[in-house]
Amino acid sequence: MFARLRRSIRHAAQRFALGSVGALMALVGLGFLSASGLMLLLTLTDPITACAIMGGAYLGVGLLMMVAARGSGSDDPPAVPQNARQEAQELPPLAAAFMQGMAQGMAHQTHR
Template sequence: MFSHLRQSIRDTAQRFALGSVGALMTLVGLGFLSASALMLLLTVTDPMTASAIMGGAYLGIGLLMMVAARSSKSDHNRHHHREVQPKTDEMPPLAAAFMQGMAQGMAHRR
């Protein structure tokens, strides 16, 4: 039983480590690509314009990613919310037991 749990933990840790290293390498690559794009823009324009272009590109990409994340999250929540809602015509058993206990306690005090 514990060997399966250990193997599962080991696999999860390995996936996390590989994913973290992959994300780090992606960020380093993005840094180098940004530097080379800035150098290329500097050959064509002045430094102020090149920086404005790079900043605008990153701002646009970031805004698009935030909109995409928000729309997919709200779609997921709406779909998930529909599945989880309990039926309104019947009381859940735990709530019914709680209400019965409260009524008995109040009757006992009188």
């Protein structure tokens, strides 16, 4: 009973760690790409125009990401799988509540 919970927590921690390291690596890569893009623009234009182009590109991407983050506007919580409810009923009350929360969280992540 608790072995499955431990595996689930360990799996979530591994996914978080890998995702965090991946995001950090992507940010470092984005920094190098930005620097090389700015250097390329500096060979083609003057510094003010190059900075304006880079700033406009980042502003545009940022605005697109903010619009995408708003989603479809549906705030309905996702349905909890039936087997998660059945498993939760077999556990002690505190563990059942925890498992049900974990199942809802995982269902919410898969619907994004």
